[in-house]
Amino acid sequence: MAAVLQSSLFDTGDVVEVGPLAPTRTHLSRGAWVDYQPAWLGGADVLFDALHSGVPWKAERREMYERVVDVPRLLKFYEEGEPLPHPALVTVREALCERYAGELGERFVTAGMCLYRDGRDSVAWHGDRIGRAKDLDTMVAILSVGSARSLMLRPRGGGSSIGFSLGHGDLVVMGGSCQRTWDHAIPKTSKPVGPRISIQFRPRGVR
Template sequence: MVTTHLQSSLFDGVEDIGLRPLAGVERTTLGLGAWIDVLPGWLTGADELFQELVAAVPWHAERRQMYERVVDVPRLLCHYAEGVELPHPVLDEAREELGAYYAEELGEPFRTAGLCYYRDGEDSVAWHGDRIGRGRSQDTMVAILSVGEPRVLALRPRDGGGPAVRRSLGHGDLIVMGGSCQRTWDHAIPKTARGAGPRISIQFRPRGVL
């Protein structure tokens, strides 16, 4: 059984679960052909959605080979393949609106959704890029909607040069990583000892981007 201890936002919980207009997205050019778009508070009622996802999603843990031993992946996961019903209608709406907004740049719709549940500050994901699929060789986009308490998403150039970029995301915030970002930059959710509360990220991807 999954339990949560979410500290509600002072600005959330007064509106129904829904989406604000995508107007106001702010783009930051990272370099090397990569960029990020950020829109704080795109989703309203984010804390309520967080609670519904905790209860409704069939979360599972994974184990991975790490050098000479098998270790637990420090977060819970669930993947929704193309054509599979998402756990809340607002996520279908978000995927459609993102596809329409980025249609000219992306040239294809977002197809899949991956959910990650970071239960506390010990849950994390190491530096990586989504390069298993087409992101290894092509420009693409990954859109991430965050609900629950904020956690830092850090980005740094893959070759190690240049400073890292850090964005605190939660309570309905949106970030979109685009251009060459998956090839030329890595991203991570670092561990934190500051008593971080739970967060869920919903990642929308085009077909063949993993």
């Protein structure tokens, strides 16, 4: 699997390091909020290389609009208790658990991963509403490594959207009612972009 990644000008280290966690919070409507911290992870390009070559990525097909189509990205889901593919992700998860324990009331225990190979890979508007998140407030923390892509959010049912650039160690945490009352997406782009890996940390029973 070939990958061409433009390294970040701000990420030149050979060691993966988790920096101080001090995100900026944006309050949305209906009890939703988003925390954002760019370049939280140092050595993000090193982590990208390790995950790109070391994760057993899978292509999936799903039924959409009454036909079976290819999912436009590669996937891997690490269940609760399943070893993560890099020790830095354990450190990341522990930092997130410590920071958000008071608000979340539980730990992040699973890690879903998506590999966006180029601008043609994407994810459509959706909320992580499978399981408890359908009825209860929860959190989803997303760490991004690789080339930057736009994460867009808009109120469920339509409305004005906001966006965050995610890549090169950036962190976004969607909390409160965000999964129930807002949708998010990674749109396709015709711009020349390299691959990006998204790591989504979730609590038990949320997908």
